[in-house]
Amino acid sequence: MSEPPSSYLLERAWVDGVVREDVLVEMADGQITRVTPAPLGSQNPHDTPGGHGVSCGDRLSAAEPRSLRGLTLPGLTNDHSHAFHRALRGRTQRGRGTFWTWREQMYAVAERLTPDTYFTLARATFREMVAAGYTSVSEFHYLHDPEPQTGDALRAAAAEAGIRLTLLDACYVSSGFGAPPEGVQVRYSDGTAERWAERVGDGPAAIHSVRAVPRDQLHVFRGRSPLHVHLSEQQAENDACLAAYGVTPTRLLHEEGLLGPGTTVVHATHLTDDDIALLGSTRTNVCITPTTERDLADGIGPARRLADAGCRISVGSDSHAVVDPFEELRALEMDERLATRTRGHWSAAELLAIGAGGRGIAVGEPADLVTIGTTSTRTAGTGADENTAVFAATAADVTHVVVDGRVVATADDHDEIGRELADAMEALWPRP
Numbered sequence: 001m002s003e004p005p006s007s008y009l010l011e012r013a014w015v016d017g018v019v020r021e022d023v024l025v026e027m028a029d030g031q032i033t034r035v036t037p038a039p040l041g042s043q044n045p046h047d048t049p050g051g052h053g054v055s056c057g058d059r060l061s062a063a064e065p066r067s068l069r070g071l072t073l074p075g076l077t078n079d080h081s082h083a084f085h086r087a088l089r090g091r092t093q094r095g096r097g098t099f100w101t102w103r104e105q106m107y108a109v110a111e112r113l114t115p116d117t118y119f120t121l122a123r124a125t126f127r128e129m130v131a132a133g134y135t136s137v138s139e140f141h142y143l144h145d146p147e148p149q150t151g152d153a154l155r156a157a158a159a160e161a162g163i164r165l166t167l168l169d170a171c172y173v174s175s176g177f178g179a180p181p182e183g184v185q186v187r188y189s190d191g192t193a194e195r196w197a198e199r200v201g202d203g204p205a206a207i208h209s210v211r212a213v214p215r216d217q218l219h220v221f222r223g224r225s226p227l228h229v230h231l232s233e234q235q236a237e238n239d240a241c242l243a244a245y246g247v248t249p250t251r252l253l254h255e256e257g258l259l260g261p262g263t264t265v266v267h268a269t270h271l272t273d274d275d276i277a278l279l280g281s282t283r284t285n286v287c288i289t290p291t292t293e294r295d296l297a298d299g300i301g302p303a304r305r306l307a308d309a310g311c312r313i314s315v316g317s318d319s320h321a322v323v324d325p326f327e328e329l330r331a332l333e334m335d336e337r338l339a340t341r342t343r344g345h346w347s348a349a350e351l352l353a354i355g356a357g358g359r360g361i362a363v364g365e366p367a368d369l370v371t372i373g374t375t376s377t378r379t380a381g382t383g384a385d386e387n388t389a390v391f392a393a394t395a396a397d398v399t400h401v402v403v404d405g406r407v408v409a410t411a412d413d414h415d416e417i418g419r420e421l422a423d424a425m426e427a428l429w430p431r432p
């Protein structure tokens with residue numbers, strides 16, 4: 001990759017909750033250092049010879065800015081990913097089944113993976129994410145054996161793809177409320193949470209689920225931040241937790257001191273009113289993964305109620321049945337419509353703020369930008385504003401992605417990424 005330019009001239013950009021034209025963004029050391037929209041009513045420099053016309057005046061920095069046409073947004077955040085699940089797309093959707101039958105197919109992929117094939121698959125998957133507009137990812141990593149090679153493979157894959165990675169090492173020591181790991185699950189387990197902590201140290205952490213870590217070992221995670229945990233993805237998990245401990249998974253985490261602003265619970269699909277109140281009052285973060293939840297027929301989580309209760313909401317691509325941040329954000333509203341038969345639960349601005357993790361195109365923020373084209377068959381004539389991004393665009397409309405001030409993906413990369421994904425699948429699913 002070439003050295004990053006120091007500035008970008010954005011035809012249109014979502015800044016401070018509104019779309020402004022002709023925005024100059026200057027960057028240094030991976031951060032935005034200056035944001036200067038054109039004065040209202042000034043000439044659009046993209047219409048002048050050379051693309052940087054005189055209307056920019058003294059706003060131009062010494063280095064000539066790179067011009068990005070279209071609508072530019074802050075970098076988008078993928079808050080929950082299992083990179084190796086990408087190998088399941090187009091396979092687990094065939095025929096009938098449940099989450100539990102899908103899980104058996106996922107185990108089959110986990111058995112096949114080596115550090116080398118994991119690296120190849122993860123690099124292609126991370127490149128797909130970047131090309132779709134994700135500039136950062138929280139990778140929920142539980143396929144530990146052989147460690148540290150698998151973790152190193154993920155770090156190297158993210159670095160080559162150009163995506164910012166938070167590697168969440170997940171503790172998994174039980175196949176379900178005290179039962180020992182079975183089959184490929186042995187690859188996930190350190191034996192006890194204490195041994196997991198000895199291996200991981202003080203880094204970002206994850207509890208796979210309350211069924212995968214016994215209650216008497218949950219104390220190991222107190223005070224850890226960030227901490228992620230799968231929560232109430234299935235009603236069966238809730239029923240088993242009630243049978244084992246007499247409380248819901250949310251209440252269990254609360255009683256063990258594990259809810260709060262440093263914790264992100266993932267899915268949170270099947271919650272009681274008390275669960276919602278606990279998550280909201282503790283300001284726990286909630287990551288919803290709509291395209292995975294609909295693919296697995298898991299259900300529709302109460303995202304709006306959780307936000308109203310005080311939770312920060314984020315989205316993730318999870319199993320990568322779809323890798324498209326706009327589809328995840330759009331689904332928050334559309335799924336609520338299906339569940340309630342009413343419209344208008346989320347505004348486009350609210351959804352973009354969720355997608356950007358609360359960050360914006362502003363001084364001091366990461367130098368991450370995502371530009372979408374506004375002249376495709378999907379986006380043309382839609383207004384070229386935040387509603388275009390959320391309710392019209394798809395990942396196919398992303399034309400440029402900037403991470404740490406560097407262009408890491410363009411629309412021209414899609415074919416190459418497709419070939420890389422095909423090669424990764426061929427290594428895992430060789431043809432007869």
